[in-house]
Amino acid sequence: MTLIEIRELTKRYGPVCALDGLTVTVRPGRVTGFLGPNGAGKSTTMRMLLGLDRPTSGTALVGGRPYASYDEPLRHVGALLDASAAHPGRTARDHLLTLALTHRIPARRVDEVLEETGLASAARRRVRAFSLGMRQRLGLAAALLGDPSVLLLDEPANGLDPEGIVQLRRLTRRLAQEGRTVLISSHLMSEMAQTADHLVVLGRGRLLADAPLDEFVGESASLEEAYFALTAGSAEFTHQEGTLS
Ligand SMILES: Nc1ncnc2c1ncn2[C@@H]1O[C@H](COP(=O)(O)OP(=O)(O)OP(=O)(O)O)[C@@H](O)[C@H]1O
Numbered sequence: 001m002t003l004i005e006i007r008e009l010t011k012r013y014g015p016v017c018a019l020d021g022l023t024v025t026v027r028p029g030r031v032t033g034f035l036g037p038n039g040a041g042k043s044t045t046m047r048m049l050l051g052l053d054r055p056t057s058g059t060a061l062v063g064g065r066p067y068a069s070y071d072e073p074l075r076h077v078g079a080l081l082d083a084s085a086a087h088p089g090r091t092a093r094d095h096l097l098t099l100a101l102t103h104r105i106p107a108r109r110v111d112e113v114l115e116e117t118g119l120a121s122a123a124r125r126r127v128r129a130f131s132l133g134m135r136q137r138l139g140l141a142a143a144l145l146g147d148p149s150v151l152l153l154d155e156p157a158n159g160l161d162p163e164g165i166v167q168l169r170r171l172t173r174r175l176a177q178e179g180r181t182v183l184i185s186s187h188l189m190s191e192m193a194q195t196a197d198h199l200v201v202l203g204r205g206r207l208l209a210d211a212p213l214d215e216f217v218g219e220s221a222s223l224e225e226a227y228f229a230l231t232a233g234s235a236e237f238t239h240q241e242g243t244l245s
Contacts, residue, residue, distance in 0.1 A: 002062070009058035
């Protein structure tokens with residue numbers, strides 16, 4: 001079983017405590033929605049899982065190991081964190097081919113993921129000409145390239161058109177049904193309500209909820225309502241009298 005195991009994870013940036021003793025296990029075979037107000041610590045958690053930042057204390061393991069200990073990480077963990085990660089002068093296909101080569105992934109897999117993410121017709125265009133949504137699709141294609149058993153997607157719907165959002169939903173549902181571990185951060189409550197089986201909610205670096213979607217929504221009228229009830233008071237930035245404070 002490829003679990004994501006986060007234990008007592010704490011990250012401080014100077015005086016800011018981005019994560020405060022977070023413990024959570026993300027399981028395979030379901031889509032886990034990763035929710036929380038701006039600044040709650042979602043991206044920080046993902047960066048720790050990918051070894052892009054060092055925890056102040058605690059551990060973040062994927063498949064029982066730190067991400068950095070994998071020789072060919074793309075074959076185990078696919079991640080979409082920063083849509084602008086591809087070289088602007090390369091074509092989409094060349095970007096993916098370079099990644100494939102360094103991970104002993106066959107070239108035919110590049111065409112498969114281009115197809116899966118709706119980018120086949122733009123494969124020979126340079127990344128600098130890509131819209132945000134196309135960059136997101138390319139980031140997703142890169143995440144899928146190694147056929148990984150774990151997917152970490154940070155705001156994957158960002159910039160996607162409605163068709164792209166539906167494709168993303170179908171894709172992530174299928175990946176989970178295939179038995180993969182899928183963790184998706186998002187602020188889109190209606191989309192999460194249709195995509196996620198399970199939710200992990202953070203507020204100010206702490207775990208607020210770790211529950212099946214149905215249980216989380218409970219008696220509330222919607223996921224959005226349940227989410228607001230839970231996170232009221234945890235938002236770092238609140239809307240007051242027309243200003244963000
Ligand atoms: N490199 C950094 N230096 C200083 N503070 C940081 C750094 N990265 C994150 N933080 C702070 O850590 C906290 C958590 O940020 P993080 O980006 O993980 O939140 P998030 O839940 O992903 O938010 P969002 O929904 O806005 O993307 C915030 O207070 C943020 O300002």
